[in-house]
Amino acid sequence: MDLANLLLIAFSAIIVENFIFSRFLGVCPFLGVSNNPSTAFGMGLAVTFVITISNLMTFGINELILKPYRLEFLQTIAFILVIAVLVQLLEMFLKRFVPVLYHALGIYLPLITTNCAVLGAALLAVESYTSVLEATVFGFASAIGFLVAILIFAGVRERLVFADPPKSFGGMPITLIAAGLCAMAFSGFSGIDLTKSIF
Amino acid sequence: MPRNAEQTAKKTGGTPILKIVCSLLAICTVCAAILGSIYLVTAAQILDNETRTVSEKLQSIYGEDCEFADRAVPEGAIASGVWQVTRAHENAGLAVRTSSRGFSDDIDLIVGFDETGAILKIEIVSIAETAGIGEKVKEESYLANYAGKSGPLVLNEDVDAISGATRSSTALMRGVNQAIDCYEALKIKEAA
Amino acid sequence: MKYPITKHLKDGLLENNPVFVQFLGMCSALAVSTSVINGLGMGLAMTAILICSNVFISLLRKLIPNEVRIACYIVVISTFVTAVDLLLKAYIPSLSASLGLFIPLIVVNCIILARAEAFASKNGVLDSLFDGLFMGLGYTFALISVSLIRELFGSGTIFGIPVFDPLGLQPLLFFQTPASAFITLGVVTALVKAITNRVRARKAPKIKI
Numbered sequence: 212m213d214l215a216n217l218l219l220i221a222f223s224a225i226i227v228e229n230f231i232f233s234r235f236l237g238v239c240p241f242l243g244v245s246n247n248p249s250t251a252f253g254m255g256l257a258v259t260f261v262i263t264i265s266n267l268m269t270f271g272i273n274e275l276i277l278k279p280y281r282l283e284f285l286q287t288i289a290f291i292l293v294i295a296v297l298v299q300l301l302e303m304f305l306k307r308f309v310p311v312l313y314h315a316l317g318i319y320l321p322l323i324t325t326n327c328a329v330l331g332a333a334l335l336a337v338e339s340y341t342s343v344l345e346a347t348v349f350g351f352a353s354a355i356g357f358l359v360a361i362l363i364f365a366g367v368r369e370r371l372v373f374a375d376p377p378k379s380f381g382g383m384p385i386t387l388i389a390a391g392l393c394a395m396a397f398s399g400f401s402g403i404d405l406t407k408s409i410f
Numbered sequence: 411m412p413r414n415a416e417q418t419a420k421k422t423g424g425t426p427i428l429k430i431v432c433s434l435l436a437i438c439t440v441c442a443a444i445l446g447s448i449y450l451v452t453a454a455q456i457l458d459n460e461t462r463t464v465s466e467k468l469q470s471i472y473g474e475d476c477e478f479a480d481r482a483v484p485e486g487a488i489a490s491g492v493w494q495v496t497r498a499h500e501n502a503g504l505a506v507r508t509s510s511r512g513f514s515d516d517i518d519l520i521v522g523f524d525e526t527g528a529i530l531k532i533e534i535v536s537i538a539e540t541a542g543i544g545e546k547v548k549e550e551s552y553l554a555n556y557a558g559k560s561g562p563l564v565l566n567e568d569v570d571a572i573s574g575a576t577r578s579s580t581a582l583m584r585g586v587n588q589a590i591d592c593y594e595a596l597k598i599k600e601a602a
Numbered sequence: 603m604k605y606p607i608t609k610h611l612k613d614g615l616l617e618n619n620p621v622f623v624q625f626l627g628m629c630s631a632l633a634v635s636t637s638v639i640n641g642l643g644m645g646l647a648m649t650a651i652l653i654c655s656n657v658f659i660s661l662l663r664k665l666i667p668n669e670v671r672i673a674c675y676i677v678v679i680s681t682f683v684t685a686v687d688l689l690l691k692a693y694i695p696s697l698s699a700s701l702g703l704f705i706p707l708i709v710v711n712c713i714i715l716a717r718a719e720a721f722a723s724k725n726g727v728l729d730s731l732f733d734g735l736f737m738g739l740g741y742t743f744a745l746i747s748v749s750l751i752r753e754l755f756g757s758g759t760i761f762g763i764p765v766f767d768p769l770g771l772q773p774l775l776f777f778q779t780p781a782s783a784f785i786t787l788g789v790v791t792a793l794v795k796a797i798t799n800r801v802r803a804r805k806a807p808k809i810k811i
Contacts, residue, residue: 233780234658235633239712242628284449284688287706289682295676304755324676327710334706351601378795380788383625394781425667433667437674441681448685455692463695475648536699 223353230328230353231360231390232397236401237328242386243320243360251365255358257316259351261323262300262332265294266350269333272344290333295324328357364393424526464520467533468493471522476502484599487592491520495584510585512537513544515592521589524556528560532586544578562587577595603728607769610729614736621744621787622794626712628705631745634781635656639763641749643697647686649738652714654682659722668722675718678710692728715740744790751786752777 215217237258244254269290302320305313323329331347332353336346367389376385468478478493481504491507503524509516515538522530534548546552555569563583566572571579620626627648634644658678659666666674675679690698698705708714717737722730753759756777758766766773776782 219725232742235780235783236707238632239626241623284453284684285445285680287684287709288445288677288689291676291680293710295673324711325706325715330710331703331707334703377792381790381798384792384795385790387784387791390703391781391784391788394784395779398781425669428666430670432664434670435673437662437666437677441677445681445684449687452688452692454697456688459692459695539699542757 217345217348220340220349221355223357224349224352225359226397228401229356229360229397229400230331231357231364232394233401234331235352236331236353237357238325240326240328241357241364242383242390245361245365245368247369248362248365251361251403252317252358254319255361257319257323258326258328258357260316261279261294261298261353262354262357263300263347263351264295265329266292266332266336267343267347268297269293270336270346273337275341286334286337287330291324291330294329294333298324328353333354346352360393360397364390366395384399419499421600441534464491465548466521467470467535468495468522471505471520471531471533472497472502478505481596483591484595486597487586489592492592492596495522504593504596506589507535508585508588508592510581510588512581513539515539517547517578517585519582519585519589520588521594523560525590526560527593528558529556529586532556539575544575546572546575547578547582560590562590567592575599586593604730605732607629607732610732610736613750614733614738614740615743616794616798617742618737618742619739619744620713621741621792622791624713624716626716628787629739630707631741631779632709632787634701635745635749635783635786636756636778637700637759638746638749639697640700641745643694643740643743644701644716645745646703647690647701648713648741649735650709651679651682651686652717652738652741653731653734654677654723655714656717656730657727658728660727661758663723667742667778669774671723672715672719674707675715676711679714683708688694701728702710709767713737746788747789748783751790752782756782 222244224230228234228399231241240254242260245251272289272293273283273286277285277289282289298320302313305316305320332350336349338356340346340349368386371385371389380388463555465478469476472478472495476495476497478495481492481494483489483492489506489508493505494503495505503522505522506519507518507520510519511517516581517539518535520533520535522532532553534553537545537548539545539547552572556563559568563586564571565580565583569579569583571583614620616623621628621631630644632646636638645657653741655675655678657673662674662678683706686708690701690705717733721733722773725733750760755774757769758764758773777786
C-alpha cells in the first residue's frame with residue numbers, strides 16, 4: 212500500500228481506462244451537459260465530489276455489513292440506495308452550510324443519482340480493490356477522468372455549433388461521431404504498460 | 411423553485427408521515443421477499459457453476475483419474491486457489507489459480523505443475539481480451555509454449571509474445587509467474 | 603386499455619425509440635454492442651426488467667405516496683435487476699460473464715426510471731405492460747443493429763459464425779475499439795433519422811401544398 216501503487220491506480224483510472232472513452236460509464240450526462248464548458252465543469256465537479264464520498268461509504272458498507280453476512284448479492288440495491296440518500300443529504304448540507312458551492316453545483320446534484328458512473332465506480336471498487344484508501348483514490352481519479360473528458364468534449368462541441376453536417380447527421384449523430392474521434396485519441400494511451408511504469 | 415418547494419410542503423402535509431413510512435416499508439418487504447426467494451433458488455446453482463468450471467479445467471489438465479484437494483494459499487502469494495493433485499494416492503503435482511490484469515479485464519487462469527515443478531498445462535478460466543488480437547493468448551497452440559517450463563519466466567525469452575497483443579501476452583506471463591511464485595512459496599514452506 | 607397495441611409498437615420501435623430518439627441508456631448501448639449475442643442478451647434482460655418494473659409500479663401506482671415515489675421506483679427497479687442478475691449467473695453464466703458490470707448498471711439506466719415516471723405511474727397495468735415490452739424491444743432493436751455492424755466488421759462473424767473467413771476477407775479491428783462504438787451508433791442514429799424524416803415527409807405531403 213505504497214504511494215506508487217496509489218499513483219498507478221490514479222493514472223490508470225484517469226488516462227488509460229477513462230470512464231467515458233474506455234469504460235462507457237456516465238455517457239448520458241456526458242452527452243447531456245457538455246453543451247458549454249462552464250456547465251460541463253460544474254457537472255464534473257459535482258460528480259467528483261459525489262463519487263469520492265460514495266466510494267468511501269459503499270466500500271465501508273460492503274466490508275462492514277455485506278461481506279460479514281455474506282450478502283454480496285445485495286450490492287447493487289444497497290449501493291444505489293446509499294448513493295440516492297447521499298446525494299440528497301449532500302444537497303441539503305451544501306444548501307445549509309456552503310451556499311456558494313450549492314449555487315455552483317446545486318442543479319447538477321439531483322441528476323447524479325442516475326449517473327451510472329457513480330454506481331459503476333462503487334461496484335468496480337469493491338470488485339478490484341482491497342483497501343478503503345485504494346477504493347477512494349480510484350473513485351476520485353475516475354471522477355477526475357470524467358471531468359477531463361467532459362471538459363475536452365465541451366470544447367469540441369463549442370466548435371461543432373459552427374459545423375454544417377448533412378441534415379440527418381445534425382444534433383446527436385454528429386456529436387456521437389465527435390465523441391468517437393475523442394475516444395480514438397484516448398485509445399492512444401491504451402498501449403501504456405503500467406506494470407513497467409515510471410513510478 | 412420556491413413555488414415548487416411550497417407545493418411539496420403542502421403535499422407533505424397532505425400525506426401523513428405514517429402512511430409514507432408504512433408504504434415504503436410494505437414495498438421494501440415485498441421486494442425483499444421476491445429477492446430472497448430468487449436467491450434461494452439460484453444460490454446453489456451459481457456455486458455449482460463455479461465449482462464445475464474449475465473442476466472441468468483441473469480435469470482437462472491432469473486427466474479424469476486424479477483427485478484434487480484444496481490447500482491454503484501461502485501468505486504473500488497472489489493466488490485465489492491451490493490444489494494438491496494426487497493420482498492413485500501418488501503425488502501428481504500442484505495446481506494454482508490466479509488472475510492478472512489484461513488489456514480490458516482480468517485474465518483468470520489455472521496453472522498446472524507436475525510433481526517436479528515444471529508446467530504441465532495452462533487453462534484459462536475467463537478472459538475478455540480484444541477478439542481477434544488479445545484473445546489469441548487463450549488458444550491451446552499458444553498456451554502449449556509454456557508446457558515444460560519452470561522457474562521465473564521472461565517474455566520473449568522463454569515464450570514469445572503474440573505480435574500486436576503485447577499487453578495480453580504480458581498479462582498472461584505475469585499470471586503464470588504469480589503461479590510459479592506461489593508454487594515456490596509452498597515448496598519452501600514444505601521443506602521448512 | 604387506453605392505447606391500441608400498434609401505437610405502443612410504433613412508439614417503442616421507431617418514433618420514441620429509447621436509444622435513437624430519446625438518447626437514453628447510451629452507456630450500455632455503447633459498451634455491450636461488440637457482438638450480436640451480447641446485444642441480444644442485454645436487450646432481452648432489459649426488456650424483462652422493463653416489463654416487470656412497469657407492471658409492478660402500475661399496480662402500486664395508487665398506493666405509492668407522491669413524495670417518496672422515486673425512492674420506491676428505485677427499490678422496485680433494483681430488486682428486478684438483482685433478480686435478473688442472479689438468474690443469468692445461475693442459468694446463462696457465459697452471458698453474465700460477458701455483460702459483466704452492465705447488468706447491475708441497468709438500475710441507473712434512465713430508460714427504466716423514465717418509463718416508470720412518465721408512463722407506468724399514470725397508466726393501467728396492461729398499457730404499462732405493452733409499453734415496457736415495446737420500449738424494451740426498441741432498445742433491443744437498437745442494440746442489435748449497432749452490434750451487427752460492429753461484430754460483422756470487427757470480428758468478421760455474425761452470431762459467432764465466421765462470415766469473412768470463407769470470403770477471404772480480414773476483419774477491421776477498429777470496429778472492436780471503444781471509439782467505433784460512438785461512431786457506429788452515430789451513423790446508425792443518422793440513418794434512422796433520415797428514414798423517419800423521409801417517411802414523415804411522404805405521409806404528410808399536404809402540409810407542403
